[in-house]
Amino acid sequence: MENKRGFDDIPIRPAANEADCPCCGSRLKWKNAEGLARLELEAAGHPVPVAAGTMFIDPHAHMISRSTDDYQAMARAGVVAVVEPSFWLGQPRTNLGSYLDYLSTILGFEKFRAGQFGIRHYCCIGLNPKEANNQALAEAVLDALPTFAVKEGVVALGELGYDEQSAQEDKCLRVQVDLAIELDLPIMIHTPHRDKHRGTLRTMDVLAEHRFDPGRCVIDHNTEETVREVLDRGYFAAFSIYPHTKMGNERMTEIVRRYGPERIIVDSACDWGVSDPLAVPKTAVLMAERGIAPSAIRKVTYDNALAVYGLSGAMKQSDWLDPEPIDQSTLFQGNSVLRGGQTPRIEAPQRSMGDIRIA
Template identity: 60%
Template sequence: MRFIDPHIHMSSRTTDDYERMREAGLVAVIEPAFWLGQPRTHVGSFIDYYASLIGWERFRAAQFGIKHYCTMGLNSKEANNEALAEQVMEILPRYLSKEGVVAVGEIGYDDQTELEDRYYRAQLQLAKEYGMVVMVHTPHRDKKQGTIRSMEVAVEMGLSPSMVVIDHNNEETVRAVLDRGFWAGFTLYPQTKMGHERMVDIVRQYGSERIFVNSSADWGVSDPLAVPKTARLMLERGIAPEHVHATCYANALAVYGQSGQFNESDWTQAEGVDQRELFEGNSVLRGQTPRVDQDAIADQ
């Protein structure tokens, strides 16, 4: 089986993770712009970070046979720094039309403050103007209230639910999201958020329409193989293969494919890996023998 992880923070992971992910069947990932673990203090930090998502990280993933895409946005935590948020909003539009950018995100609420609401709305407006998909981060606290508020504001701002992914769902929020016609993402953490067993129960109860899973693997305790592991458990527990395919591959392709930047042919017709390639003079290898696939040689 092929898998897509539609929410994973690979800038926080190692090349070993890329190797293990490819061996497990992951063919494509989407990396949302997010909080780095401590507050950024200058707009230049955002500029360099956004550049890395469409540059170095895209190259690094390709060196291990994985297609890398990203989303661009001002995260909810840093929306509370008004002066910095204003500067980020000025530079954000220049990145929305870059190659490989499939959505505005991850945006939304954290503490559900007035500033978070202001910049959530501003970025929804950008998504509307650019005709882009939106990835919404739902809050860890007061999750159901924050999730419903996120959807209500998106509709109020003129976004179609079919263009909005509500992420980090759980049993408390899934029905509200599906009933309103939004896409429901589920983040699978080893110990918190949703677990593999609970995800199996979700699919058994609700089916697979507009539901998909991700790892959100970052600098914290997380697992970049969460998607294939969940797929395997679903099959073991008797979930029909078509539901596994939908939740671990096809639904992510359907929603983010609306961007025009996320196409199955990107990986099914991809050239082979050639680790002799460099990115601005840099290699991922550190002196190791490069992997060069035969079809990469044939294309030269």
């Protein structure tokens, strides 16, 4: 049987801030800032040391599709808050009831589940563009959205936008933009996977027609072909670190180097597909290794997401700096994240503004 070594087995040389990787023997280096937390963060196949107390926000994470192990790993890596946008489940919903149950789940049980691991959970509510093409379902969902959009923890309407760029999608986008204006909520935009550049420009033109403030809108799933025009028009430009299909973390690092950190947001968009709930902290580690300034890394992995979604009034830094105690003995409608015989975690998380750093 192969003898596997763990992170605690790595021989560390404090003076040089180096260690031998247990899997390949190569040298790992890091900056030493007020102590080192031995957290295992797999970046490029290596356990990467991360400074204790580092905080991140993942502002696009479909946690309903993820496991409790993912929540635990995210919390260990420093993710203190996630935003869960409404999205397509991988298979078309056939009736209004299934859509409403889904929205209720991400607003209710998913918030509870995240809190059991010390992560604050928020939502974006909306009719996603892929399902907008089912006209009967779309009209029923649009009628129900105002009821859900005013619930606790809603920070924006989203994901909105285009998929096939059909007339029906355009109609549903405009209805939801008007609703966001009426409710004074920010918007999260989904840019299409096909013909992305044209779809992104068309989306921004619609928002301009409705006189929606660009500073209250996150346009997500950007690539190199869209970033300049999105930033030039004053929008927040988000990037989903979703290798091979959207944006890799090496490309992301170069975008921040080229355009700077203002109004740029890094997220994971982790869902039921091959995706990574640790994409935000991994990208932060790579940026630090590639010489991006800590202040810039903090902006794109924390500050900018808080700035735009905080406009809703539902997301505040105090939510995780002064959080409710973690008590895994509590139940949500009779349900627990634990199974028989497991010991509940009961503790009061301690965080402060001084903990927010990249090292």
